[in-house]
Amino acid sequence: MTSLQLGAKEEMVEKFLDAAARGDLTLVSTLLSHVPSLINQKGDSGWTGLMLAARNGHFGVVEALLSQGCDKFLVNSSSQTAYDISKFWGHRNISNLLSRTDEGCQRVLPGSDLHQQENYFSREMLDRLSGKRADKVWMEAKRSDPGTVYLLFSNLNPMISSSKEDEDNRVESRLCRFRFEAVKDLLQKPQTLVIFLGVEKRKTPFSSSSSSSSPLQTEEVTQEPPAWFAISTDEDAAELLKRCREKHSCFPKLPHRDLLKLSEEEAGVVAQARSVLAWHSRYSFCPTCGSSTKMEEGGYKRRCLNSDCRSLKGVHNTCYPRVDPVVIMLVIHPDGNQCLLGRKKIFPTGLFSCLAGFVEPGESMEEAVRREVEEESGVKVGPVSYVSCQPWPMPSSLMIGCLAVAISTDIKVDENEIEDASWFTRQQVTETLLKGPRPALTIPPRQTIAHQLIRHWIGMNSNL
Numbered sequence: 398m399t400s401l402q403l404g405a406k407e408e409m410v411e412k413f414l415d416a417a418a419r420g421d422l423t424l425v426s427t428l429l430s431h432v433p434s435l436i437n438q439k440g441d442s443g444w445t446g447l448m449l450a451a452r453n454g455h456f457g458v459v460e461a462l463l464s465q466g467c468d469k470f471l472v473n474s475s476s477q478t479a480y481d482i483s484k485f486w487g488h489r490n491i492s493n494l495l496s497r498t499d500e501g502c503q504r505v506l507p508g509s510d511l512h513q514q515e516n517y518f519s520r521e522m523l524d525r526l527s528g529k530r531a532d533k534v535w536m537e538a539k540r541s542d543p544g545t546v547y548l549l550f551s552n553l554n555p556m557i558s559s560s561k562e563d564e565d566n567r568v569e570s571r572l573c574r575f576r577f578e579a580v581k582d583l584l585q586k587p588q589t590l591v592i593f594l595g596v597e598k599r600k601t602p603f604s605s606s607s608s609s610s611s612p613l614q615t616e617e618v619t620q621e622p623p624a625w626f627a628i629s630t631d632e633d634a635a636e637l638l639k640r641c642r643e644k645h646s647c648f649p650k651l652p653h654r655d656l657l658k659l660s661e662e663e664a665g666v667v668a669q670a671r672s673v674l675a676w677h678s679r680y681s682f683c684p685t686c687g688s689s690t691k692m693e694e695g696g697y698k699r700r701c702l703n704s705d706c707r708s709l710k711g712v713h714n715t716c717y718p719r720v721d722p723v724v725i726m727l728v729i730h731p732d733g734n735q736c737l738l739g740r741k742k743i744f745p746t747g748l749f750s751c752l753a754g755f756v757e758p759g760e761s762m763e764e765a766v767r768r769e770v771e772e773e774s775g776v777k778v779g780p781v782s783y784v785s786c787q788p789w790p791m792p793s794s795l796m797i798g799c800l801a802v803a804i805s806t807d808i809k810v811d812e813n814e815i816e817d818a819s820w821f822t823r824q825q826v827t828e829t830l831l832k833g834p835r836p837a838l839t840i841p842p843r844q845t846i847a848h849q850l851i852r853h854w855i856g857m858n859s860n861l
């Protein structure tokens with residue numbers, strides 16, 4: 398794109414955002430009918446048109462944007478969605494609109510108008526097409542298709558390239574994507590694992606006014622969407638990096654930190670790929686009889702090579718990728734104004750987080766919350782309610798996020814598990830969230846469900 402075209406594009410985005418911020422519905426609609434992609438564009442401030450309309454209370458604009466398929470889960474640089482913004486500024490009619498799910502759903506499941514929290518690592522940009530995994534002919538054709546996207550993994554980490562994003566030197570990372578030609582030698586090596594991740598989800602047609610489609614749009618609709626695969630190889634990481642033409646490419650050294658710099662879409666793909674690859678790396682031998690196993694069904698099954706093995710008769714969960722449920726909970730003081738947070742020895746100084754623990758066999762989610770909180774802090778818990786969950790691919794947990802109410806308040810820390818636990822007031826937590834000058838504590842970053850549970854509790858009772 399020439400600098401002139403770039404300038405014109407930026408100008409169009411600013412015009413659109415300004416119209417949304419002022420509530421000029423006519424101009425918003427006109428601009429969208431010419432350039433549909435404006436709908437989810439962010440301006441220099443990191444805000445979308447939906448966020449600006451939600452900030453200024455323009456119900457009509459919010460309604461129009463939603464009806465045209467706007468992504469209401471996008472976040473600004475303070476990780477607020479349009480819903481958070483409207484709630485903060487007291488536009489209740491807009492926050493109600495943004496938290497509403499399809500009316501049909503509400504009739505079937507009353508209460509389903511609750512705001513559906515989407516956490517980092519949980520966005521699904523691919524259709525997993527599980528029905529195609531056993532179709533060897535289809536899978537083979539997709540593997541050699543020139544449109545197919547390959548991601549390269551080494552030691553469970555994806556190859557990424559990083560760029561400096563803004564003045565605060567915040568780094569944003571992107572997955573390095575390869576085509577068949579660039580990886581076909583790797584695909585032939587017997588040690589290479591190839592996992593089918595899915596095909597790109599089709600965007601729903603934008604609006605009826607765009608049905609007089611250009612030749613390009615018609616072509617987009619008739620072509621099969623690209624398939625995505627993850628490749629894991631034992632080839633030397635430095636050698637693999639030579640395949641990448643992008644400048645700052647690497648395999649992350651600290652996944653807990655580095656994998657949090659991806660976009661929401663790419664994080665979702667990594668959550669899937671990394672957990673499946675981690676399962677393969679740990680389950681090379683059959684858990685039932687100890688024989689060797691081989692991969693099947695696009696990487697979603699391992700079959701024991703011992704023909705007498707029990708795992709070949711009937712369905713056995715040992716043959717499929719494992720997920721470990723973990724409860725993570727924000728425990729609220731009976732006075733409603735404090736929450737219980739703890740810290741492990743390995744946490745950086747001053748960092749406190751929600752308590753968490755693995756669900757044990759034969760245990761309900763609620764009981765796991767009560768047991769883990771009492772084990773780790775000595776605090777007894779009464780009612781527990783589910784809020785949202787997060788796949789956590791380190792290596793394969795599902796974090797089940799809950800709020801819980803304490804029925805006792807004395808703290809007695811189990812030092813084997815955590816170093817310290819304490820009640821923090823709503824004001825202390827709010828100052829931390831608002832990045833006040835001298836916060837009493839720090840909390841995990843916005844990409845973690847711990848952060849989102851804390852934010853949820855503060856938002857829930859803000860009476861704005």
Ligand SMILES: NC(=O)c1ccc[n+]([C@@H]2O[C@H](COP(=O)([O-])OP(=O)(O)OC[C@H]3O[C@@H](n4cnc5c(N)ncnc54)[C@H](O)[C@@H]3O)[C@@H](O)[C@H]2O)c1
Nearest residue numbers: 721723725750753754755789791794796814845846847848
């Ligand atoms: N995304 C987030 O916000 C967030 C926050 C906190 C913790 N986590 C994750 O939750 C996980 C569990 O939290 P925790 O460590 O406090 O759990 P925990 O309190 O149950 O203690 C962990 C111990 O439980 C045992 N254990 C029981 N089942 C296990 C299993 N399936 N896998 C591994 N160990 C098992 C081990 O001895 C382990 O040391 C951690 O691994 C961490 O990665 C994520």
Ligand SMILES: [Mg+2]
Nearest residue numbers: 754769773814
């Ligand atoms: Mg524990």
Ligand SMILES: [Mg+2]
Nearest residue numbers: 752753754814
């Ligand atoms: Mg724990």
Ligand SMILES: [Mg+2]
Nearest residue numbers: 754755756769
């Ligand atoms: Mg435990």
Ligand SMILES: [Zn+2]
Nearest residue numbers: 683686701706
């Ligand atoms: Zn076996």
